[in-house]
Every structure is written in structure tokens, then in C-alpha cells.
Amino acid sequence: MDVQQRYWPVADVLAHLAGRWRVERTVRDLASGDEGNFSGVTVFSALDGGGGLLHAESGDFTWQGTTRPATRTLRFLPRARPGTADVRFADGRPFHELDLTTGRFIAGHPCAADLYRGEFTVRDADHWRSVWRVGGPAKDLVLTTDYAREG
Template structure:
């Protein structure tokens, strides 16, 4: 676990993503492989994630976008692309737990900074129609000039 004094500054750049998705009820498993780009736009960071999601043997393109609003204390507020609040993110100790209610579902997230170039994200989803675990590893992509 590595403390990060400025969450936004840490995240800026390109990251590879390897994600495993498990449906805890059926045992079905899927994967997502792609990239996340965090770039500054005015006073926010824009996170654009894209790649390929494979579920039940079928591959489909997948993408999502989040907005991150930095705070003076080194933390950020994470918003959905349309501006709705998602969760707060504080990596100053190197680890952060958060909860997001989504309709009847509950998302419990755990962020862990492993190094300057790697962090992990675990989401546990509980609800009346789904129980899932999403485990992601983000690794910084260094560009050669």
C-alpha cells in the first residue's frame, strides 16, 4: 500500500485494465481488457475507459466515462458522465473504501495503491437480482518519446 497525497495528479495518464467479473450466484465469469485515460479538462479530470468485455463466450466493445473533481485536500469527487455523484475517493493512505447505492443494489468499493504505476479496484455488488465481484488491476502505460 502506497500513500498518494494528490489523487488527481496520481491518476493522470494512460492505464491498462485487466478486470475479472464473477456472478456469485451462477458462478459465471467474464473479463474486461482495455485502457483508462485520465486527462485534465479545465478544473476536472475526465476518465475514459474502453476495451472488450467477454461474457459467456461473447465479446463486445465496452466503454464508460467518469468525471473527477479534485478537492484542495488531495481527494476527488467521482461523478458519472452526466454529473450525478458516484463516490468520493481519498488515496492519501493508499487505501480507500466507499459505498454507492444504485437503485436496489449496493456497490462496495475498495481502492488500493500498490505502487506509482499500479493500483487495484474491487467492487462487490449486492442486490435483489445480482451478486457480483469485479476485480480490476490498473497498470500505468508509459509512453516512449
């Protein structure tokens, strides 16, 4: 994002994310120079039992000329501080916190020998972005995902 870009504050991340989003992601391997992309949708729907959202992503991922279906499921749970979320993998393991009350948030996630650093920015009510930088002994990646709200 441009340094002049203003972020759009989100009072309640769960309420803001609820619904259907168009997703476009680029994946760059900084070591090899390879680049891939994902195109699909993410639906944030109420979790059974209430109090959180199920993040269900599906689409097609193209890497080195081969396109395959791809899916991902996360759980976004309310944190003690109002308007923020605790993001977890489908199996319940912790992933990262998410607080968009200023419109921007930096998250970290250690994974074995790798470190994931994510920056989340909200441009307006219908557009947000995540940029994950993944570094480790065998990884040097940047994943940039743009979300646009669908009707």
C-alpha cells in the same frame, strides 16, 4: 491483497491518476458462477475548464463466450480536502468519493435496490486496484480491476 501488503500513499489523487493506464478486469457472478473479463485502457485527461479529470475507458468485454466493445466515462473532480476526488458519472450524478492519501479507501454507492462497495488500493506509483462488491435482489457480483500505468 495480502494482509502484509503495504499500501502506497498518494498525496494528490488527481495528479497521480493523470495519464494512460492498462486495465484488466474480472467480473464474477457469485450466484451463477459465471465469470467474464474486460481488457482495455483508461485515459485520465484534463477536463475542459480545468480542475478535474475525464476518465475514458475503452476495450473489450467477454461474457459467456461473447466479446463486445465496451466503454465507460467518469469525471473525477477535486474535493474541498486537498488531494481527494469526487467521482461522478458522465451525466454528473454522484458516484463516490476517492481519497488515496493512505493508499487505501473504501467507498459506497447505493443504486436503486443494489449496494456497491468499492475498495481502492495503491501498490506503488504505477499499479492500483479497485474491487467492487455489488449486492442486491438481482445482483451478487465481484468486479476486480487492476490498473498498470503505460509509458
